[in-house]
Amino acid sequence: MNKGSSYRQPVFCWQGPLYLVEGEGGWRVGLSHNPGLDQTFWLQRGYRQFEVLTPPLPLGAAVFLHDLVAGYLATGGQRVTRGWIMEMLARGRARMGLEPWTRVEKVAAQPLPPPPAGELALVRNTLAGRVLWREELARALAERRLGVNTPLEDLCHWLYLEGEIKLLPGVSYDPDGRPRCRRCGQSTGLLKVNCAACSREDCLLCEGCLAMGQSRRCRPLYARPWPFAAASPARPAAVVRPRFRFDLTPAQADAYREVEGFASQDKEKECLLWAACGAGKTEVAYGAIAAALARGRKVLYACPRKEVIRELHPRLQAVWPGLQIRALYGGSQGKYGEADLILATTHQALRFYRRFDLVILDEVDAFPLAGDPMLYYAVERARREQGQTLWLTATPPPEMVARVRKGKLAVIYLPARYHGHPLPEPEFVREPFLGPPGTGSLPRSMVNCIKTTLGTGLQLLLFVPAVSLVEGVAAWLLGSWPGQAPGGAWVRGCHAAHPRREEIIAAFRRGEFPVLVTTTVMERGVTIPRLNVLVLYAEEGRVFTASTLVQIAGRAGRSAAYPTGRVWFIGRHLSPAIAEAARQIREFNRLARRRGYLTR
Amino acid sequence: MPAFINLLFPRGKTCAWCGRPLDRGLFCPHCHRELYSWQEKYLPCWYCGRLLAPGRGTVCRQCREELPPFRRARAVGAYRGILKELIWAFKYQGRRSLAAPLGQLLAGVVVRELGPARPHLVIPVPLTAARLQARTFNQAELLARALGRELGLAVSGQALARVRETAPQVGLSRRERWQNLAGAFQVQEPALVKGHSLLLVDDVMTTGATAAACTGALLAAGAAGVEVVTLATGIDSIANISP
Structure with missing residues (x-):
């Protein structure tokens, strides 16, 4: 959020009454921030009686009551009476915990002229496949250099009345009266706040998705699915064929054909590409992208981490020079334009609505996607209901693994690295008396690991389970072995909040010192050619989960310069996570050998 | 499992800012150290x-030239x-759940720095109606209410009002800033402030012009004295002394 601009702009706050209209087809209930518009709309359709039922309500409350009464009207048939409608409203109000309203101003609004058709068309097109606040819609129009004279909320409301778009409160109520954020889908992290926009003391605000702006009960979201009829025509094969600068390995080529098959037909709705760390899963996913684009489909490549999206954008642009590719992340320019292929962080995916035929979700287990239902909700909603999802990961979460094992989720394996060597299998070393750093001498097993590494001129990444252990373990090593490297410490430590983190990592990459003590911050995105890996206190299951250990082990042996890197897990006892990680790695190696992908 | 691992990973309470687990207090040792690192310098x-x-x-150059109308600010x-x-997340992102821990930080300052005398009333620096509508909350009022809850003090968000928006203060001298803000604040309920000592609350004090203008309005309405507490203040360097 730019504090210099957006926070000073008034944010549209939706407040309006519920009303009843009566025509030949019977009663209909409606809600409006500007009832004059609704009068015009219903008059045009032969409805005559227009009666205001409630005082102005915040959108979340109005939608809840509207749905309640509308459901009653739909099922009540001839038994519907006005008295029953009022009874339903009173019950609904009580379910939400709202104060009873005493007096309802029943003066009907004057009918207003309908909005111009041209302006309605602009909003309809701009909103296609998106879910936006009014302010975001205004920015989207401005980005496309489009302007309207009618207030945007009126244009959107007319489209809502026509059934073209959905009107969603930022925070609304489930049928049982429990509040839920409609932007991020969460029912936790909601605060009851005093809101100066709607002048209510019981407004609801979602803190779960605040990074994307305030989602409140009184703030409307406008959503429009991508119109099916507007699917792009199939693209020429020459344009969508990826231009690889290298040949795919046999393992990659097989997986490529399989993902291509997945995206070329609509048999399965989702599929997991389960790849070994460093096996080149992104290149394999190009197969699915190319197949979907060839069918004129819309594709989203989403990843939780902004750095991955930024790094991927030029790579993909080089692979598909003839396609327009747009990268969306916090701070990127132009968030609302069209493109053949959209790359987005999972947060940015919150702005799409039923738009994509294929969603590729990379690093599903990485922070912050792992365990964050909001981001699953975002990518799920961005996909069209009939669309497909391809999950890419080296370490799928346990529930996904369980679905694979039960045969409920299609899986494509990519078990081998490009150099044809097996993945380094972890060696577990039990140290039952391993104490906190600095207590006594270094365990013999650790001494052996370090000697093995330093003796062969390699580097060692030493993982510990907590930031507070980084400095302690580094000092322990230095204290036990002071004179390893002349002219500077041979061991250094770094963690996520370390003030010189980038500098230390860069120096380690340059090989300026041989041992780096670190936390799980280094579990991904690190490729050091000649590297061994050691995990200390590996039994600490709250930090070193099976996925984390597989990722950590995946740092070793990535390069053809030293494909047989060693991985040691040192702990007081063998934890289930250590056993599971070792099992997964062994299983991948067995599969790779069986399929003939291993050349050594 | 050895005790030291449990010490490293206690379950339950977490740091109000970084979310790391902690045993007691509001902020983890890392955040706490950074919050108060200025005290070393x-x-x-x-x-x-x-x-x-x-x-x-012990007195800055600005105060040596002209004392502010409030007794003290901390x-x-x-x-x-x-x-x-923290202030950015609270004020601009609207993370209102931070009001309580930030109010506790303010309460700590009041107890430590402003002495044992209890103010009669806590008053937040008000926003104009338009700014309040845009932001949907007054960050100073949320802080004042959290501080009031913590110390058992009465809070009034209505006693003082901002009746006009002012021109940007960038490039103005201290005196010009005070003049720019003159008349911007008005006491709405003089009976609440007359003859009483007051505590004014704001999120950030940059030059002190806003606090001085509020204090001026409160003293004119008969307040016995005003002290000011804010989350953050500026550092008196040569660069930001000269306008």
Whole structure:
């Protein structure tokens, strides 16, 4: 959020009454921030009686009551009476915990002229496949250099009345009266706040998705699915064929054909590409992208981490020079334009609505996607209901693994690295008396690991389970072995909040010192050619989960310069996570050998 | 499982800012250390609370030239690092759940720095109606209410109102800033403030002009005295002394 601009702009706050209209087809209930518009709309359709039922309500409350009464009207048939409608409203109000309203101003609004058709068309097109606040819609129009004279909320409301778009409160109520954020889908992290926009003391605000702006009960979201009829025509094969600068390995080529098959037909709705760390899963996913684009489909490549999206954008642009590719992340320019292929962080995916035929979700287990239902909700909603999802990961979460094992989720394996060597299998070393750093001498097993590494001129990444252990373990090593490297410490430590983190990592990459003590911050995105890996206190299951250990082990042996890197897990006892990680790695190696992908 | 691992990973309470687990207090040792790291390098000006480098006396140059109308002002720390990020998340991102921990930080300042005398009323620096509508909340009022709850003090969000928007203060001298803000604040309920000592609450004090203008309005309405507490304040360096 730019504090210099957006926070000073008034944010549209939706407040309006519920009303009843009566025509030949019977009663209909409606809600409006500007009832004059609704009068015009219903008059045009032969409805005559227009009666205001409630005082102005915040959108979340109005939608809840509207749905309640509308459901009653739909099922009540001839038994519907006005008295029953009022009874339903009173019950609904009580379910939400709202104060009873005493007096309802029943003066009907004057009918207003309908909005111009041209302006309605602009909003309809701009909103296609998106879910936006009014302010975001205004920015989207401005980005496309489009302007309207009618207030945007009126244009959107007319489209809502026509059934073209959905009107969603930022925070609304489930049928049982429990509040839920409609932007991020969460029912936790909601605060009851005093809101100066709607002048209510019981407004609801979602803190779960605040990074994307305030989602409140009184703030409307406008959503429009991508119109099916507007699917792009199939693209020429020459344009969508990826231009690889290298040949795919046999393992990659097989997986490529399989993902291509997945995206070329609509048999399965989702599929997991389960790849070994460093096996080149992104290149394999190009197969699915190319197949979907060839069918004129819309594709989203989403990843939780902004750095991955930024790094991927030029790579993909080089692979598909003839396609327009747009990268969306916090701070990127132009968030609302069209493109053949959209790359987005999972947060940015919150702005799409039923738009994509294929969603590729990379690093599903990485922070912050792992365990964050909001981001699953975002990518799920961005996909069209009939669309497909391809999950890419080296370490799928346990529930996904369980679905694979039960045969409920299609899986494509990519078990081998490009150099044809097996993945380094972890060696577990039990140290039952391993104490906190600095207590006594270094365990013999650790001494052996370090000697093995330093003796062969390699580097060692030493993982510990907590930031507070980084400095302690580094000092322990230095204290036990002071004179390893002349002219500077041979061991250094770094963690996520370390003030010189980038500098230390860069120096380690340059090989300026041989041992780096670190936390799980280094579990991904690190490729050091000649590297061994050691995990200390590996039994600490709250930090070193099976996925984390597989990722950590995946740092070793990535390069053809030293494909047989060693991985040691040192702990007081063998934890289930250590056993599971070792099992997964062994299983991948067995599969790779069986399929003939291993050349050594 | 050995005890030291449990010490490293206690379950339950987490740091109000970084979410790391903690045993007691609001902030983890790392965040706490960063919040108060200014104390190793600076002292607050006795009057306005701006932070002074050692050897530059106990009163800043601005206060030596002209004393502010409030008795004293104090802040949790300098407007930088974690405190700046906290204020940004609270004020601009609207993370209102931070009001309670930030109010507790303010309460700590009041108890430690402003002495045992209890103010009669806590008053937040008000926003104009338009700004309040745009932001949907007054960050100073949320802080004042959290502080009031913590110390058992009465809070009034209506006693003082901002009746006009003012021109940007950038490039103005201290006196010009005070003049720019003159008449911007008005006491709405004089009976609440007359003859009483008051505590004015704001999120950030930059030059002290806003606090001075509020104090001027409160003193004109008969307040016995005003003290000011803010989350953050400026550092009195040569660069930001000269307008």
